[in-house]
Amino acid sequence: MQVASYLKLSVAVAVATIALKAGAWWLTGSVGLLSDALESLVNLAGATFALMMVTLAAQPADDEHPYGHHKAEYFSSGFEGVLILVASLAILWAAVERWINPQPLEQLGLGLGLSIVATVLNGGLAWAMLKKAREARSMALEGDARHLFTDVWTSVGVVVGLAAVQFTGLLWLDPLIAIAVALNILREAVGLLRRSAAGLMDHALEPDIQQRIEATLNEFAHSAIRFDHVTTRRAGARRFVDLHMHMPPSWSLGRAAALRANVEQALMSAVPGLRATIQLLPMDVEAVTPDAEDPT
Template structure:
């Protein structure tokens, strides 16, 4: 299944979990279950936005965007992070009101059962999405998967808090659990926003990818050829490397170009999705900075 297919499933599941968790809050009156339901609305908005951004990211390069549209996925991750933070603030507001005016909880068993059903569905989809995101190197899909995992942890915490309320009768535990839930999802939202910012600032490729690039270059380097000024960056699924390749000034242009083509092909074979830009220079020359 393609990345967009998983995001469509995420949209459908968000609608289903909204119904289940809203029902859980309705029958129980628990503000922590309400906080869980509010986060599901964020899931829906995030999944829809991610689906739109992935469609944009998949567009081929054009005159206005010669390097492609891959960075659109970072906007998806950042937007979802902002939504998570907004939901956390709404949860805190509702929890403070309930802490000031405690309210008895009803039908906790039904409420927890509906919440656990939604949690199981979210966990299954989040696991499948994260696996696909790593294979496809899709930050938008990974952000949505991690958001769903946050929802799973949130729901588990809510249910444990409600069990404690049922056992102790301490109604203040319900809003306190909601506040803890809000703090957790706010932390995750902040991480997603920061990761998107780093991506938009052309962060270098991952250490393991850089190691693959260096290994390929080492395989071509010898007394007549050397590489330097190796610079990398990543844009969602795409990876880029720019470097200088020095060779004897006596070599013909055809020989130098043939070697460059071999190096580029070896780099792309080692790192799928990589785009290499190699500048040819004579051995005793350095390009201007």
């Protein structure tokens, strides 16, 4: 199943869970279940926007976007982070009001049953989506999956807390649960926004990937060949590495180009989805990059 198919399924499940959780809130009057339903509404908006961005990211490069549209996925996770942030503030507002003016809860058994069904749906989908996100290196799918996991733990907390309300009769537990839910999803929002910003700022590849690149280059390096100015970055599912390859000045262009092709192939085999840009230089020439120049 493709990334877009998972997101379409996420939209469908979000609609179903909104109906289940809204029904649970309507039956019980619990602000904890209301907070859970609001987060599912955010899930729907987030999954819809993620689907739009994944579709955009899959478009091929064009004249205006010669490097492709891969970074569109970071807009998706950032948008979802903002939605989660707004939802957490709304939940906090509702919880504080209910703390000040507590109200009795009704039909908790049926309401909790509906919430549990919705939680099982979200949990199964979130697990499958996160697994696919790691395989496809999709930031949009990962963001939606992590949001769903947040929703799952939110629902678990609400169910446990409302069960405690039912057994103890302590109504203040309901708004307390909602506050805990809000703080939990606020933490998730900050994490998503941080990861989105890192992607938009051309963050370097993961340390283990950089080590894999270095190990591959070491297979070709010897007294006549050396590599330097190795820089990496990530844009959505695409990975990039730029570097200089130095060789004897007596080599023909054909020989140098053939070796470069071998290095590029080895790098792409070692790191799936990697795009390598290798500049050829004589051994006795050191290139000066703009970043290395003195700005003064």
